[in-house]
Amino acid sequence: IPKIIKVLTHERDESQVKYERPSLCPVCQSELLDEGVLLKCQNLECEARVVNSIIYFASKACLNIDGLGNKIVETLFASGLVKSVIDLFGLTLEQLLSLEGFKEKKSQNILNSLENAKGSEYWRFVNSLGIEHVGEVASKSLSEVFGSSFIDASKEEIVLVDGIGEEMAESILEFVRVNREIILNLEAVLKPMKPLKRVEAQDNPFKGRVVVLTGTMSESRGVIKELLESFGAKVSGSVSKKTDYLIYGEDAGSKYDKAINLGVECLTEIDMKNKIK
Numbered sequence: 637i638p639k640i641i642k643v644l645t646h647e648r649d650e651s652q653v654k655y656e657r658p659s660l661c662p663v664c665q666s667e668l669l670d671e672g673v674l675l676k677c678q679n680l681e682c683e684a685r686v687v688n689s690i691i692y693f694a695s696k697a698c699l700n701i702d703g704l705g706n707k708i709v710e711t712l713f714a715s716g717l718v719k720s721v722i723d724l725f726g727l728t729l730e731q732l733l734s735l736e737g738f739k740e741k742k743s744q745n746i747l748n749s750l751e752n753a754k755g756s757e758y759w760r761f762v763n764s765l766g767i768e769h770v771g772e773v774a775s776k777s778l779s780e781v782f783g784s785s786f787i788d789a790s791k792e793e794i795v796l797v798d799g800i801g802e803e804m805a806e807s808i809l810e811f812v813r814v815n816r817e818i819i820l821n822l823e824a825v826l827k828p829m830k831p832l833k834r835v836e837a838q839d840n841p842f843k844g845r846v847v848v849l850t851g852t853m854s855e856s857r858g859v860i861k862e863l864l865e866s867f868g869a870k871v872s873g874s875v876s877k878k879t880d881y882l883i884y885g886e887d888a889g890s891k892y893d894k895a896i897n898l899g900v901e902c903l904t905e906i907d908m909k910n911k912i913k
C-alpha cells in the first residue's frame with residue numbers, strides 16, 4: 637500500500653530547466669519532508685494522501701480494522717463523512733445507512749470493528765500513523781523505548797534506538813511536527829495500551845551510556861544486556877564514536893579492535909560488575 641505521495645520528482649541535472657523546489661505541499665500548504673529526490677507531504681489530513689493513509693491505518697499490521705477495505709474507504713471519503721482518520725470514529729449507523737450499498741449488517745460490522753480497534757497495543761497505534769520509513773519493527777522499538785512520549789523525543793534520543801537511523805529520525809521528527817495535534821487527538825480516541833514504562837535507574841556509571849558487548853562472557857549476551865539496561869544503559873550492536881564502553885569477553889574480535897582505535901573505554905565483565913557495585 638503506497639503511503640507515499642510523490643509531490644514532485646525531477647532529476648537533478650544542470651542541463652535541464654531549473655525548477656524552484658517547493659517547500660510547501662501544493663495541495664494542503666503544509667511543509668514538505670525533503671528527501672533529496674522526493675518531496676513528501678507529511679500532513680495526515682492532506683487530501684492528496686488521506687485515502688491511502690486511512691487504508692494503511694486500517695490494514696493488518698496496523699490497527700487491523702475489519703471491513704475497511706479500499707472501496708469502502710473511498711466511498712466514505714467521497715461522501716464527505718470521513719475527511720481524515722479520526723472522523724472514522726465519529727461515524728454513526730444512520731450516516732453509514734445513508735450511503736449506497738451500506739446495509740444494516742455491513743454498517744454495524746464496520747462500527748464494531750472501529751470500536752474493537754480501541755485499546756490496541758501501542759506499537760500498532762504508532763505503526764498505523766504511517767510515518768515515512770517507520771514500519772512494524774521500528775514502531776515496536778519506538779513504543780518500547782519512549783511509549784507515548786515518542787512525540788517529544790529529540791533526534792539524539794531517537795537515533796540511539798536500535799535499528800533507527802538518521803533518515804528515519806528525521807522523518808519521525810517531521811511527521812510529529814506536522815501532525816502533533818492529530819496524533820494526540822487520535823490517541824485520546826483510540827486509547828492504545830501504554831507500554832510498560834521502564835523504571836528509571838538510579839545514578840550509576842552506566843546510566844544513559846551507550847554500551848557494546850562482544851566476546852564470550854560468563855552469561856549469555858541477552859542476560860548481560862538486560863542487566864545493563866536495568867541500569868539505564870543503552871546497549872548497541874556496533875561500536876562507533878558514540879560508544880561509551882565496550883564490554884568484552886573471551887575471543888573478542890573486530891569490535892574490540894575498533895573500540896581501541898576509537899579510544900572507547902574497554903571493560904572486562906569483572907570491571908563491569910565492579911563498576912556496578
Ligand SMILES: [Zn+2]
Nearest residue numbers: 661664677682
Ligand atoms: Zn499535503
